Amino acid sequence: MGVAVDTSLKRKKATAAADDIGRETRLALYRLQVELRYCEKRAYDLFLQNLVKGTSHLSLGQEAIAAAFGVAMRPDDYTFCTYRGHAHTLARGASMAGVLGELMGRQCGLLGGKGGSMHLTDVEHGAMGSYAIVGAHLPVAAGAAWSAQYRGTEQVSVCFFGDGTANIGAFHEALNFAAVWKLPVIFVCENNFYMEYTPIGAVTAVEHPAADRAGAYGLESIIVDGNDADEVYRAAMKYMTRARKGGGPALIEATTYRHSGHSRADPAKYRPEGELEKWLERDPIKLYRERLLKHGFVEATLKDIEGEAMRKVDEATAIAKASPTPSVDDIGKNVWADGGAAWRN
Amino acid sequence: MAELTYRDAVAAGIAQEMERDERVVFLGEDVAHAGGVFKTTVGLLEKFGPLRVRDCPISEQAIIGAAMGAAMTGLRPIAEIMFSDFLAVCWDMVANEIAKTRYMTNGQIALPLVIRTANGAGSRFGAQHSQSVENWAMAVPGLKVVAPSTPADVKGLLAAAVRDPDPVIFFEQKSLYAMKGEVPDGEHVDELGKAKVLRQGKDCTVVALALMVHRALEAAEILEKEHGISATVVDVRSLVPLDTRTILSEVVKTGRLVTVEENPRLCGWGAEIASIVADECFWDLDGPIVRITTPHVPLPSADQLEDNAIPSVDRVVRMIRETMD
Numbered sequence: 001m002g003v004a005v006d007t008s009l010k011r012k013k014a015t016a017a018a019d020d021i022g023r024e025t026r027l028a029l030y031r032l033q034v035e036l037r038y039c040e041k042r043a044y045d046l047f048l049q050n051l052v053k054g055t056s057h058l059s060l061g062q063e064a065i066a067a068a069f070g071v072a073m074r075p076d077d078y079t080f081c082t083y084r085g086h087a088h089t090l091a092r093g094a095s096m097a098g099v100l101g102e103l104m105g106r107q108c109g110l111l112g113g114k115g116g117s118m119h120l121t122d123v124e125h126g127a128m129g130s131y132a133i134v135g136a137h138l139p140v141a142a143g144a145a146w147s148a149q150y151r152g153t154e155q156v157s158v159c160f161f162g163d164g165t166a167n168i169g170a171f172h173e174a175l176n177f178a179a180v181w182k183l184p185v186i187f188v189c190e191n192n193f194y195m196e197y198t199p200i201g202a203v204t205a206v207e208h209p210a211a212d213r214a215g216a217y218g219l220e221s222i223i224v225d226g227n228d229a230d231e232v233y234r235a236a237m238k239y240m241t242r243a244r245k246g247g248g249p250a251l252i253e254a255t256t257y258r259h260s261g262h263s264r265a266d267p268a269k270y271r272p273e274g275e276l277e278k279w280l281e282r283d284p285i286k287l288y289r290e291r292l293l294k295h296g297f298v299e300a301t302l303k304d305i306e307g308e309a310m311r312k313v314d315e316a317t318a319i320a321k322a323s324p325t326p327s328v329d330d331i332g333k334n335v336w337a338d339g340g341a342a343w344r345n
Numbered sequence: 346m347a348e349l350t351y352r353d354a355v356a357a358g359i360a361q362e363m364e365r366d367e368r369v370v371f372l373g374e375d376v377a378h379a380g381g382v383f384k385t386t387v388g389l390l391e392k393f394g395p396l397r398v399r400d401c402p403i404s405e406q407a408i409i410g411a412a413m414g415a416a417m418t419g420l421r422p423i424a425e426i427m428f429s430d431f432l433a434v435c436w437d438m439v440a441n442e443i444a445k446t447r448y449m450t451n452g453q454i455a456l457p458l459v460i461r462t463a464n465g466a467g468s469r470f471g472a473q474h475s476q477s478v479e480n481w482a483m484a485v486p487g488l489k490v491v492a493p494s495t496p497a498d499v500k501g502l503l504a505a506a507v508r509d510p511d512p513v514i515f516f517e518q519k520s521l522y523a524m525k526g527e528v529p530d531g532e533h534v535d536e537l538g539k540a541k542v543l544r545q546g547k548d549c550t551v552v553a554l555a556l557m558v559h560r561a562l563e564a565a566e567i568l569e570k571e572h573g574i575s576a577t578v579v580d581v582r583s584l585v586p587l588d589t590r591t592i593l594s595e596v597v598k599t600g601r602l603v604t605v606e607e608n609p610r611l612c613g614w615g616a617e618i619a620s621i622v623a624d625e626c627f628w629d630l631d632g633p634i635v636r637i638t639t640p641h642v643p644l645p646s647a648d649q650l651e652d653n654a655i656p657s658v659d660r661v662v663r664m665i666r667e668t669m670d
Binding site for chain 2: 078110111112114115119121122123128129131133136137138139140141142143144145146147148150151157169170173174176177180181330333334335336337338339341342343344345
């Protein structure tokens, strides 16, 4: 199946003169990727200390996608993400203490301990929820886009999901629905080549689980290097701008790789020897750092960003650790809009 | 007072709310140009235009997901699922997403939406188009569940559902669509969570919902005239919130509870009411609680099979007489 690669999204010659992205934006992209990386690593450390219970799905290695969209989106745009949603929620500006606190089941958590790792939400920052049933949030993201279209706000709804999602019914229903209604929604498939523990190629009829299906919905096939924040950023800007102007949805497949297993329980022993090492050479943060140096940014600037990110993570960790656990009274709160849980008089 | 059919009351209720509030939008399969397969939404497209009244593909997950996304971002959608049986196709959206999101987000996300659906037996459609599934919805925390029995209640409760800040599953009994009844003129808004005492008796309290309300009323007339048994009939109207106060006080007055349900036997809504009554007014009861239900079978299609599967007037009369003996 032919897949047209959009060369306009590819990296331009790595010189400051050819820099179409802008120095402030580049620093923002680097800062955000580093913060997401450090925070995910901290989340992992907190598991090992048994301070985070339940499960957790880390985005280590996939940060460029969340960061690029986070920088590209307007503050009033909507993000919908999966249970692998720490990075996407943080990328919209959610408090790091709120994220770590939620993972740890503390009062300061974004959801007051009600949701946990798989349901991070911060409506104030446009993070409209993390959904733990594969595919469910694609129609919901389409609905938010419909609302934006109806209200005439030029907001865009961005929906992130994994390669495994491209094989579930809701994906196909949402794509068709969004295409027919020309909704301002960007579907972003983070193809990390594994649906949970199984290689996506072993269970999918086409090579590119999302892009090869785009034609079925009258959409173009778009594949970007998900480990290249610039390339993802360009795609985000291009297709979000088009969507705001009434140009309808886009389906972007961003290829990437998760450095850790599917979830906390998964040591990822199914991966062939050498595969991780190969991808570590293409670590998005390593690549981006090298690029910034080539673009004339100095080592000290990058060190400052890294140091500041670590301080931010440390501070958030301290706040989360100090936060009390939720009150048991909270069990009966917020089922209904009146704040309670009463089902009878 | 104007006389409307149960069917026309649906369109009247939607129109009343769409006129009042431009955040109200309506979507479903065949609802706009065709006016609904049951003709419940005729005229809405012409009145409110294609941006507010929208035909959808046969994609129940997309329809309900879109309603959810719209509701959390400032609209007040009404979504139609053509037959309540099809809720199974999008049950993830209903039971996992819509029902839980306010709670899981600790109140950050509000979902003021209504899912309307044609429920129940009486049309010989067979087991995939005739089920009575209001008990499915009742079993999920976070959903309000309403099932009107008259045209006035269709309009008034639908309006209340649209104005409610929480998700409401609105079950219309499809064999009532042709039924006529008086509907108050002008704006008509009822209240969720209020049962109605339709008939006051002294020997037993019959609690029913939707189509079964009419069978209970007819049975009560026969019991009174032919057997000297005087029955109270309560129309539950709303399973969540549940007006236990009215139910309990009417049971205490007669000392007997009979529930009449279209649900198949196991975990039908009457079981919950029986449990509450047993817990809270056991010492006021003069006899065992009686549940009259559809047997625990998928619903059959042929006239004589369907008629004998769901509770009939005759069965209600017979079972009340037996328990009063």
